Amino acid sequence: MGRFEIAIRNGIVLTMNDEMRVYNPGSVGISGGEIKYVGKEEVRGEEEIDAGGCVVMPGLINCHTHSPMTIFRNAFEDQPLEKWLKEYVWPVEMRLKPEHVRAGARLAAIEMALAGVTCFNDMYFFMDEVAKAAVEVGIRGVLSEGLVELFSDKTSEEILKRGVKFAEEYHGWKGMIWAMLGPHAEYSCSLDFLNKVREEADRLKVGIHIHLAEVKPPVDEFIKKHGKTPVKALDDIGFLKNDVLLAHAIYLNDEDLKILKERNVAVSYNPVSNMKLASGAARIEEMMKLGIRVGLGTDGPGSNNTLDMLQDMKIAALLQKLKYMDPRSLPAKTAVRMATRGGAEALNLDHLIGSIEPGKKADLIVINTRKARYLPLRDPYTAITYCSSGSDVRDVIVDGKIIVRNGELQTVDLEEATMEFEKVVTDLFQ
16 A cells, blocks of 8 residues: 555544445554545555554545625524514614625634634625635635625625626636535525525536525415415426526425425525524424435524534434434434435535545544543444534545644734724624
8 A cells, every 4th residue: 555645544444335335443544635545454644644542534525505694693683583583683784894704704614623624604794704714714604695686785696696697707716616506495585586596506517505494484474375385386487497496495394394305405404503593393203214415504693693513413412312202313423424424415415525525525524532521432423413513623634635733823913813803893883
């Protein structure tokens, strides 16, 4: 076996491959931005990482967030979703400038990188700034301009054109960014507009990221107006395909679930935000039994309030156990898979990321499980799901580059980014 650019040795390697193979101890060899070897054999490299006492696993994939909303963190707390959006968030967002979004997205990318997130699915405004921030920090992004049609003073054509322009310019950018179209929600976009979004997505060959059935009152109003559920209405116009990712998808009936399965639509499960806003609990256990693709998301920092996927794994599992009153619901191994391979599948990126397998992109993290609260480390999946937090992430590799080493970010000056962020928050909220 030859010498690799990076060799990870002596770790507990959770491959998340089809067999869910674990190597303990295991090694990973990385060269040219790709995983070249994973297994039990000793490997050598130009740079070597000793993962003794640590878990090595695929990078975490945050399936739904609004990263620039770090600027709303710890503000407008403890409000129901509709009031939170219409009375607090949206009025401030009307004053947003590109520099606000860039500073918020940059801090979010730093937070995610330090907590082991190597790819995130994001919807907001001025998304070119989010793309630049992600690449600067060194993580991947699946990005979409948020398209809010019904509450805007702009025409539908102008709104859609903004999303299309971003997708045309940034899909595939620097090999780190993918674009989607991002119609905000079923209550903020007309069916005619959503039909046009579908047509443009087909033309551009990009996916669609949309909030759907997040809270009950808008769903009830939609049914009263259209005589059918949001899922049924979207299916009737041909909107639902395998490139659609639904954020939340809480208020679904049995027919809705059947449609999602038939159309191979993916779902992002966002338990912390759903609990904080008292939105409800999605039927994740039933979705997974049906074979619906499900990834895990934090939602935005304004409604979580962190971007800590490791902590959210625990809450994801506990909420499903409580919803179904069954401690067997969403077991630890499934939660870990949802936050890695499941996210890649939901975003149609499973051929590139989400597992530690030769030929895939080298997006990996090393978690320090020698801390007291992990011991004894009987089962790595249980330990990661129920004991971990983002502060335990020691090393992060994205695209074969070490962007976090021994807990320290290698790509961006954290102090400078923090100062820029604080200046922007003062400017926006003064």
